[in-house]
Amino acid sequence: MISISKPFIGSEEKDAVLAVLESGFLVQGPRTQALEERFAALCNTRFAIATSNGTTALQLALLANEIGPGDEVITTPFTFIATVNSIVAAGATPVLVDIDPETFNLDAALVEAAITPRTKAIMPVHLYGQMCDMEALCTIARTHNLRIIEDAAQAVGATYKGQPAGSFGTGAFSLYATKNVMSAEGGMITTDDESVAERCRLLRNHGQRERYHYNMFGFNYRLSDLHAAIGLCQLDRLHHFTKQRAANAAYFNARLDSVVTPKVQKGLTHVWHQYTVRMDRGRNRERSRASAIESLTNAGVGTGIFYPVPAHLHNHVRKIVGDICLPVAEQSAQEVFSIPVHPQLSEEDRETIVAAVNQL
Numbered sequence: 001m002i003s004i005s006k007p008f009i010g011s012e013e014k015d016a017v018l019a020v021l022e023s024g025f026l027v028q029g030p031r032t033q034a035l036e037e038r039f040a041a042l043c044n045t046r047f048a049i050a051t052s053n054g055t056t057a058l059q060l061a062l063l064a065n066e067i068g069p070g071d072e073v074i075t076t077p078f079t080f081i082a083t084v085n086s087i088v089a090a091g092a093t094p095v096l097v098d099i100d101p102e103t104f105n106l107d108a109a110l111v112e113a114a115i116t117p118r119t120k121a122i123m124p125v126h127l128y129g130q131m132c133d134m135e136a137l138c139t140i141a142r143t144h145n146l147r148i149i150e151d152a153a154q155a156v157g158a159t160y161k162g163q164p165a166g167s168f169g170t171g172a173f174s175l176y177a178t179k180n181v182m183s184a185e186g187g188m189i190t191t192d193d194e195s196v197a198e199r200c201r202l203l204r205n206h207g208q209r210e211r212y213h214y215n216m217f218g219f220n221y222r223l224s225d226l227h228a229a230i231g232l233c234q235l236d237r238l239h240h241f242t243k244q245r246a247a248n249a250a251y252f253n254a255r256l257d258s259v260v261t262p263k264v265q266k267g268l269t270h271v272w273h274q275y276t277v278r279m280d281r282g283r284n285r286e287r288s289r290a291s292a293i294e295s296l297t298n299a300g301v302g303t304g305i306f307y308p309v310p311a312h313l314h315n316h317v318r319k320i321v322g323d324i325c326l327p328v329a330e331q332s333a334q335e336v337f338s339i340p341v342h343p344q345l346s347e348e349d350r351e352t353i354v355a356a357v358n359q360l
């Protein structure tokens with residue numbers, strides 16, 4: 001079976017983890033600091049703060065921007081649940097706005113209508129590795145004095161007109177095992193704002209500035225140096241990984257004719273965290289997505305559905321947002337599926353995938 005994702009673990013990663021174990025410096029040591037410096041450089045931000053995972057990075061990004069109870073945060077329903085859960089965890093209220101059918105990202109044209117006097121921030125999610133319409137969203141944010149908190153969990157290394165993901169406000173990344181750059185578990189916050197960076201550092205470690213003296217309430221959301229060591233090796237591979245993902249995506253785009261293939265927006269670099277297609281309603285009218293996936297499974301091609309249920313239809317979210325209808329997200333959730341695009345695909349794998357998908 002060609003799996004939908006496959007973390008690459010080389011001898012460098014193994015050696016780096018062993019070296020940390022032997023050093024005895026296991027948490028918030030030199031590897032974590034080095035990873036933060038590398039991330040800040042990659043995202044072209046003044047600061048980067050490592051956390052335990054992408055969800056805690058999002059939560060701290062919100063709290064450090066002083067977003068909490070009574071505040072509304074506008075985001076997309078078509079995302080991993082952690083986006084919405086982080087807003088709930090910060091005590092704020094998620095407000096869900098429908099998506100663009102071509103990019104699957106937040107539809108910037110619908111955002112302004114969702115703004116109320118309580119709105120404090122917009123949280124764009126750069127889904128599948130392609131950035132949102134940041135020009136439009138930043139203009140809205142400036143006009144209404146809102147913060148931008150990017151959920152860049154799937155978009156490490158992506159750019160919008162040359163400007164990196166994570167540099168438009170406060171950025172949050174995930175280094176979870178299946179992400180483009182991984183550390184098994186891990187997260188990262190990026191910002192140019194010194195006070196946001198300082199609050200993130202305090203919130204990450206029980207509000208402690210000096211040992212056993214606590215400036216404020218906080219959590220234990222630290223990253224270990226074992227994880228940071230893996231992340232550093234993966235960052236060394238990022239350029240190569242992204243090139244291979246993009247080459248795989250270009251190969252599929254040129255050959256797949258049975259499904260709607262993904263489009264890259266002008267001026268953007270897509271990092272292809274996922275290669276996501278849509279059932280072609282003209283051609284595959286008779287065919288359900290479930291049967292398409294079954295055929296692919298039988299042909300040895302792994303698939304994923306990101307995501308089968310939009311956030312507003314989960315019970316705990318429905319209790320907050322009520323019974324709302326977001327038609328584009330709902331239809332997309334029923335029509336999309338992703339095929340393997342990871343850097344470890346062989347030429348034979350790519351041929352198998354194209355043949356299987358074009359049989360649909």
Ligand SMILES: *Cc1c(COP(=O)(O)O)cnc(C)c1O
Nearest residue numbers: 053054055080082083153174176
């Ligand atoms: C993976 C992911 C997260 C959460 O990251 P974790 O490291 O799993 O906590 C948040 N948002 C999106 C869009 C993700 O894909």
